[in-house]
Amino acid sequence: MWRSPVSRLLRIGVISSIAHRTPARGYGPWEQVASTLTEGLVALGHEVTLFATGDSVTTARLHAEAPHGYEEDRSIDAKAYEALHIAAAFEQAAEFDVMSNQFDFLPLSYSRLVTTPVVTTIHGFSSERILPVYRAYDDVAHYVAISDADRHPDLTYAATIHHGIQTDAFTFRPEAGEYLLFLGRIHPDKGTHLAIEVARRAGLPLVIAGIVHDHAYFKQMVEPYLGEPDVSYVGAVEPIERDRLLGGALALLHLIGFAEPFGLSVVESLATGTPVITFPLGSMPELVRHGTTGFLVKDVDDAVAAVGRVSLLRRLDCRDDVAARFTAARMVAAYAELFTRIADGGPSSVSRSSSRGTSTKANRTAPSLTP
Amino acid sequence: MWRSPVSRLLRIGVISSIAHRTPARGYGPWEQVASTLTEGLVALGHEVTLFATGDSVTTARLHAEAPHGYEEDRSIDAKAYEALHIAAAFEQAAEFDVMSNQFDFLPLSYSRLVTTPVVTTIHGFSSERILPVYRAYDDVAHYVAISDADRHPDLTYAATIHHGIQTDAFTFRPEAGEYLLFLGRIHPDKGTHLAIEVARRAGLPLVIAGIVHDHAYFKQMVEPYLGEPDVSYVGAVEPIERDRLLGGALALLHLIGFAEPFGLSVVESLATGTPVITFPLGSMPELVRHGTTGFLVKDVDDAVAAVGRVSLLRRLDCRDDVAARFTAARMVAAYAELFTRIADGGPSSVSRSSSRGTSTKANRTAPSLTP
Numbered sequence: 001m002w003r004s005p006v007s008r009l010l011r012i013g014v015i016s017s018i019a020h021r022t023p024a025r026g027y028g029p030w031e032q033v034a035s036t037l038t039e040g041l042v043a044l045g046h047e048v049t050l051f052a053t054g055d056s057v058t059t060a061r062l063h064a065e066a067p068h069g070y071e072e073d074r075s076i077d078a079k080a081y082e083a084l085h086i087a088a089a090f091e092q093a094a095e096f097d098v099m100s101n102q103f104d105f106l107p108l109s110y111s112r113l114v115t116t117p118v119v120t121t122i123h124g125f126s127s128e129r130i131l132p133v134y135r136a137y138d139d140v141a142h143y144v145a146i147s148d149a150d151r152h153p154d155l156t157y158a159a160t161i162h163h164g165i166q167t168d169a170f171t172f173r174p175e176a177g178e179y180l181l182f183l184g185r186i187h188p189d190k191g192t193h194l195a196i197e198v199a200r201r202a203g204l205p206l207v208i209a210g211i212v213h214d215h216a217y218f219k220q221m222v223e224p225y226l227g228e229p230d231v232s233y234v235g236a237v238e239p240i241e242r243d244r245l246l247g248g249a250l251a252l253l254h255l256i257g258f259a260e261p262f263g264l265s266v267v268e269s270l271a272t273g274t275p276v277i278t279f280p281l282g283s284m285p286e287l288v289r290h291g292t293t294g295f296l297v298k299d300v301d302d303a304v305a306a307v308g309r310v311s312l313l314r315r316l317d318c319r320d321d322v323a324a325r326f327t328a329a330r331m332v333a334a335y336a337e338l339f340t341r342i343a344d345g346g347p348s349s350v351s352r353s354s355s356r357g358t359s360t361k362a363n364r365t366a367p368s369l370t371p
Numbered sequence: 372m373w374r375s376p377v378s379r380l381l382r383i384g385v386i387s388s389i390a391h392r393t394p395a396r397g398y399g400p401w402e403q404v405a406s407t408l409t410e411g412l413v414a415l416g417h418e419v420t421l422f423a424t425g426d427s428v429t430t431a432r433l434h435a436e437a438p439h440g441y442e443e444d445r446s447i448d449a450k451a452y453e454a455l456h457i458a459a460a461f462e463q464a465a466e467f468d469v470m471s472n473q474f475d476f477l478p479l480s481y482s483r484l485v486t487t488p489v490v491t492t493i494h495g496f497s498s499e500r501i502l503p504v505y506r507a508y509d510d511v512a513h514y515v516a517i518s519d520a521d522r523h524p525d526l527t528y529a530a531t532i533h534h535g536i537q538t539d540a541f542t543f544r545p546e547a548g549e550y551l552l553f554l555g556r557i558h559p560d561k562g563t564h565l566a567i568e569v570a571r572r573a574g575l576p577l578v579i580a581g582i583v584h585d586h587a588y589f590k591q592m593v594e595p596y597l598g599e600p601d602v603s604y605v606g607a608v609e610p611i612e613r614d615r616l617l618g619g620a621l622a623l624l625h626l627i628g629f630a631e632p633f634g635l636s637v638v639e640s641l642a643t644g645t646p647v648i649t650f651p652l653g654s655m656p657e658l659v660r661h662g663t664t665g666f667l668v669k670d671v672d673d674a675v676a677a678v679g680r681v682s683l684l685r686r687l688d689c690r691d692d693v694a695a696r697f698t699a700a701r702m703v704a705a706y707a708e709l710f711t712r713i714a715d716g717g718p719s720s721v722s723r724s725s726s727r728g729t730s731t732k733a734n735r736t737a738p739s740l741t742p
Contacts, residue, residue, distance in 0.1 A: 075500065077498065077500035077501055077503075079501075080500060080503055083476065083479070083480035083504055084480065084503060084504055091484065105451065110480075110481060113458075113481065113484035114484060127448065129446065129451060130448055130451045132451055133451045133454055
């Protein structure tokens with residue numbers, strides 16, 4: 001069993017996103033991960049301040065500038081409140097042994113102005129055009145990749161730490177269901193149209209759940225099939241319905257069209273015992289064990305064939321793999337170990353020079369914390 | 372004559388906008404003002420570092436993160452390069468006696484992390500939704516209004532300093548021209564459609580110059596009139612053409628529909644001797660002396676009548692008023708005096724507490740520097 005290596009308690013500031021509440025009510029994976037981490041660190045006894053929206057729910061001390069997420073309350077100017085939110089965290093930096101940035105690149109630009117080390121979890125690169133910021137702070141930043149696949153060759157990482165989930169929020173279902181499931185944003189990247197094609201060719205019902213991210217795509221590629229009795233769209237789903245939908249499925253169709261940095265829904269599906277059929281893109285080969293917890297397929301034909309073989313997989317193997325590799329406890333322990341290491345010595349040996357690209361990084365060869 | 376009160380030389384960091392080059396090639400009033408200030412401070416002997424795009428032209432030391440303005444080079448991510456740009460300035464804060472922020476609200480959010488005082492020129496409020504940031508930093512910020520009209524009642528100002536222009540870049544023309552001029556962004560706020568209406572009713576030719584900011588508006592409200600022999604659109608104009616167009620006009624029609632914080636084109640027009648017909652909105656009553664350098668009109672009827680009376684004004688009075696009130700030298704001297712005052716004592720007596728809304732401001736009763 002995994003034992004926490006934490007030898008002392010830390011004062012930690014966690015900077016969440018303010019697009020949504022922390023944890024998000026519905027869609028909001030960044031806020032979900034920030035919440036899981038925060039609550040786990042508090043449970044370990046650390047003194048945590050969570051910087052998030054005012055309506056966030058946490059056992060940590062909450063500091064809020066924005067009353068609500070800017071995606072949920074259009075009276076809130078995203079740029080203005082991001083500035084207030086990040087600044088508030090850095091203005092309190094002296095009160096923390098370490099800060100955990102779960103908020104993209106903007107906090108990096110404040111990080112040289114304080115002496116507290118900042119550990120930045122890179123939840124993905126929205127565009128190559130934001131890389132200049134990550135490169136500019138590579139010498140002082142402590143980057144955490146959320147999968148080995150998402151590591152950018154130009155950057156230096158302190159660790160890869162896979163996301164973890166609260167497994168008790170997902171009910172293991174030993175019997176396979178009779179429908180296929182698409183769960184995620186309705187967007188070409190997520191392959192909703194491919195899930196429809198695979199389900200129709202496999203002759204099985206498909207349930208589609210998630211927010212509509214790309215309305216034109218939904219209208220053109222999804223809506224025309226909703227008249228068929230075997231294709232249904234149930235909209236965005238809250239946690240209890242999400243658990244029920246995942247657990248009741250034969251397989252999750254995760255036929256993404258991009259190198260996804262991590263897939264929370266993939267791990268959640270496995271936690272209910274439901275195998276995952278996906279492409280070997282991005283983090284997928286790290287999350288799905290081909291032939292054991294799902295299938296990494298090469299195209300739609302291959303996906304249709306995989307649907308036929310999915311009942312040969314043992315659902316308990318899926319659950320067991322999550323228990324071994326993707327629990328919140330494991331994620332929190334990995335972060336706690338990293339934070340302790342960095343608070344204890346990392347930062348003092350890192351040059352905080354402001355002349356970019358010239359200083360060297362202390363822990364360039366730090367080992368990955370992921371087994 | 373105005374004499375500079377500067378008693379010692381300062382090390383000053385000027386943070387310009389990176390939307391455009393500094394100074395802008397065409398449209399770009401913020402960059403224009405930052406340039407005028409920077410070059411003037413260098414001429415007074417101050418040691419100035421200008422934070423601006425890499426293609427900027429200056430006699431100061433130039434520090435650039437973005438090679439070009441993000442409005443001019445779409446490969447540049449505005450948010451990423453704004454972060455790099457502002458951070459670079461604050462990472463060098465210890466090298467400056469004072470910093471001049473000509474860049475909107477974002478730099479405020481870094482200002483409590485350094486001890487160097489930051490003087491923020493508010494070039495206007497793009498939206499009420501950005502006010503929370505200005506309010507949050509009111510206790511430590513030194514705000515400069517660009518007109519008394521633009522002072523927000525919630526904020527504390529160190530001074531009002533009107534923009535100044537290089538008067539020798541504008542040629543005084545003693546004889547009135549025979550056309551009316553619209554010069555500015557083509558946008559409903561700027562009243563291009565009202566200028567057309569007034570010119571047609573006055574029976575005079577209208578020349579329209581400026582970038583098209585609102586394309587639907589241009590198509591619907593401007594383009595239909597361009598077939599008429601007396602209405603012409605000449606596009607955006609560079610400095611020499613701008614001087615020629617302004618000086619050759621009978622009057623500038625500046626029939627704005629919003630409380631404009633300042634109007635550089637108004638002052639430039641006056642510098643060539645061309646009177647201005649405008650509404651008494653925003654800064655206009657501060658810029659135009661009704662009955663002497665132009666007319667503050669109450670509606671379109673009144674504007675048409677004013678066109679009939681404009682030849683009664685003395686063009687030399689327009690030029691003289693600019694020489695007295697709107698020169699670059701006067702603006703630069705006012706900033707230099709303010710910077711010296713703040714560098715010498717202002718900041719040390721200001722509490723830099725991070726608990727918002729509780730500290731008091733040292734120079735809350737500082738007098739306006741504008742006569």
